[in-house]
Amino acid sequence: MPQLRKDPILSRWVIISTARNQRPSDFKQESSAPDQPELCPFCPGNERYTPPEIVAYREEGTEPNQPGWHTRVIPNRMPVLRVEGQLERRGWAMYDMITGVGAHEIIIETPKHDLDLPDLAPHQIERLLWAYRDRSLDLARDSRFRYILILRNRGVAAGSTVSHPHSQLIATPIVPKRVEEELHGARLYYEYKERCIFCDMIRQELVERKRVVAENRSYVAFEAFASRFPFETWIAPKFHSCSFPLIEEEAVTELAYCLKETLTRLKQVLGARSYNYVLHTAPLPLKHTDSYHWHIEILPKIGRVAGFEWGSGFYINPMLPEDAAETLRGFEIVTPGPSRPAEPQAGVSEASP
Amino acid sequence: MPQLRKDPILSRWVIISTARNQRPSDFKQESSAPDQPELCPFCPGNERYTPPEIVAYREEGTEPNQPGWHTRVIPNRMPVLRVEGQLERRGWAMYDMITGVGAHEIIIETPKHDLDLPDLAPHQIERLLWAYRDRSLDLARDSRFRYILILRNRGVAAGSTVSHPHSQLIATPIVPKRVEEELHGARLYYEYKERCIFCDMIRQELVERKRVVAENRSYVAFEAFASRFPFETWIAPKFHSCSFPLIEEEAVTELAYCLKETLTRLKQVLGARSYNYVLHTAPLPLKHTDSYHWHIEILPKIGRVAGFEWGSGFYINPMLPEDAAETLRGFEIVTPGPSRPAEPQAGVSEASP
Numbered sequence: 001m002p003q004l005r006k007d008p009i010l011s012r013w014v015i016i017s018t019a020r021n022q023r024p025s026d027f028k029q030e031s032s033a034p035d036q037p038e039l040c041p042f043c044p045g046n047e048r049y050t051p052p053e054i055v056a057y058r059e060e061g062t063e064p065n066q067p068g069w070h071t072r073v074i075p076n077r078m079p080v081l082r083v084e085g086q087l088e089r090r091g092w093a094m095y096d097m098i099t100g101v102g103a104h105e106i107i108i109e110t111p112k113h114d115l116d117l118p119d120l121a122p123h124q125i126e127r128l129l130w131a132y133r134d135r136s137l138d139l140a141r142d143s144r145f146r147y148i149l150i151l152r153n154r155g156v157a158a159g160s161t162v163s164h165p166h167s168q169l170i171a172t173p174i175v176p177k178r179v180e181e182e183l184h185g186a187r188l189y190y191e192y193k194e195r196c197i198f199c200d201m202i203r204q205e206l207v208e209r210k211r212v213v214a215e216n217r218s219y220v221a222f223e224a225f226a227s228r229f230p231f232e233t234w235i236a237p238k239f240h241s242c243s244f245p246l247i248e249e250e251a252v253t254e255l256a257y258c259l260k261e262t263l264t265r266l267k268q269v270l271g272a273r274s275y276n277y278v279l280h281t282a283p284l285p286l287k288h289t290d291s292y293h294w295h296i297e298i299l300p301k302i303g304r305v306a307g308f309e310w311g312s313g314f315y316i317n318p319m320l321p322e323d324a325a326e327t328l329r330g331f332e333i334v335t336p337g338p339s340r341p342a343e344p345q346a347g348v349s350e351a352s353p
Numbered sequence: 354m355p356q357l358r359k360d361p362i363l364s365r366w367v368i369i370s371t372a373r374n375q376r377p378s379d380f381k382q383e384s385s386a387p388d389q390p391e392l393c394p395f396c397p398g399n400e401r402y403t404p405p406e407i408v409a410y411r412e413e414g415t416e417p418n419q420p421g422w423h424t425r426v427i428p429n430r431m432p433v434l435r436v437e438g439q440l441e442r443r444g445w446a447m448y449d450m451i452t453g454v455g456a457h458e459i460i461i462e463t464p465k466h467d468l469d470l471p472d473l474a475p476h477q478i479e480r481l482l483w484a485y486r487d488r489s490l491d492l493a494r495d496s497r498f499r500y501i502l503i504l505r506n507r508g509v510a511a512g513s514t515v516s517h518p519h520s521q522l523i524a525t526p527i528v529p530k531r532v533e534e535e536l537h538g539a540r541l542y543y544e545y546k547e548r549c550i551f552c553d554m555i556r557q558e559l560v561e562r563k564r565v566v567a568e569n570r571s572y573v574a575f576e577a578f579a580s581r582f583p584f585e586t587w588i589a590p591k592f593h594s595c596s597f598p599l600i601e602e603e604a605v606t607e608l609a610y611c612l613k614e615t616l617t618r619l620k621q622v623l624g625a626r627s628y629n630y631v632l633h634t635a636p637l638p639l640k641h642t643d644s645y646h647w648h649i650e651i652l653p654k655i656g657r658v659a660g661f662e663w664g665s666g667f668y669i670n671p672m673l674p675e676d677a678a679e680t681l682r683g684f685e686i687v688t689p690g691p692s693r694p695a696e697p698q699a700g701v702s703e704a705s706p
Contacts, residue, residue, distance in 0.1 A: 176665030
């Protein structure tokens, strides 16, 4: 059973999950991942190599755990937290521990092994976002969980061990420290201003426009003012919304277009470089708050994080975010869809690989 | 001029230092560093390739910026912060910035290109620690600086671009977030208990002994209870001491032995694997505090930090710290010096490469 341990000074939780130790790549230096589609457990036809699916959006008339799916959600075969078991808090002299209960799911984004997320048709990206939402709503009913973290590792340098496009969803019995810090900072601002700090920041970005990368009626993508990495890009709803799983249908369509355009621009500039994205949303239970605002942080893997960053928690970024935004904006892209404000929605069609 | 920018939500400072952009390796994926000792700017005889030295401990009668030194401190040719200029705080609508004043120095640890720190004789490690102290005391007099961060990147994966053994010292106009968090956590504990949390933790480690790796009269090295990485090892004085630069002569000798033993054990288990270490000490101005305790955190580069860690601020460690400690303790090493409690100090002699 994995365990969570708390650093007594920083209140930083660490998952100690020795089951993953069996995966030799965890202890190896970075190397390029072998790409053998015929052995890919996420490809159609290989469904038997994964645990049975939790949910799949599939062609009518096709059977579970058989080909015919568009988007497929499975439990992670090597979960960092386990769904079975009681949530127990224990002390160990001055130290604190929690049993490692949680959920760890994989969302396979497309049957096509070689497509990357920005290559997918907008309606296929919509399916992915619906999977994020549906799984979140389902897991939110489990009272042991305090947070649902949705993330995507793309490329070996980003920690991905399977190249078939997929996202991950991890439900945790604590609120992650980074999110706790955001909640705290946003709450302080709200107490002082009675406004959401994210709403204010987005308004400023839309006025200033120097860091904006993409925009449509409901979403904006921009380089963070205090970017840790070159091309660190955030996507946020322009309207106040604290909780991603409470997203509405029209907003999903708009988000799919904004995500596609943003990742396409990043890909055009950075090529096949590895990146992570993470979706930050309010903790569980699902409820409205005026001070927090969900958003996606996209973190391209550029440069190395060295002792200075680990030791200090502050980062050295060799590029002005304004320059990164200008580079990302500096070309036309095909099929941006409804990515300009108030433009009507374009027709959708599956992209060919 | 570099600038510091503050994330308005997290109060996390980022250094935007575009001068470093000129270093192509900053944008490249990780690759093995070419090792060409004849071109190494840190080797004796190549002193003209570095900025003039700030201080050097050298053989009597040898000239500055000439061979004959044991330990040499130079300004970093590509500093992340610049020593010239006024400290100015500015707003930019809702955002905060500070001019990037600071100091960034390189401490060359030995004239010998191919030695690693644990291979050095204890008295040579002592010289390094004296350099840490002397430079800290000097920079502490500059009222623009709030913090002096001492760190060591070893190996390409740890962010090192020069393989000749060296440490870095970075003086910053703000207290780094990670240290601020430690100070805050330690202060809360002190308010509640009227005891230093580090002292309590060290006492518990010495009683429990499951995570202890090395120990002598004044220092203990142990695996952190909530280690983020396998073999994450902390070294701390057993006696209460908030500020490293106020270290006394005998304690330097003891620390040199403890550091040597700890790094030797890590090297024996992990081979030439990359690692970072960072020295956390109380902020400037130098003064006594009952609640904080300086220490060194050694972070071997094992595994990859993926979206989960970036996104959540909590880490997945595939190894129990107790198992790591047992592995590190599990063999005798040569010349541990005064590394057992109350053992008399051994004679010192320069190790051969």
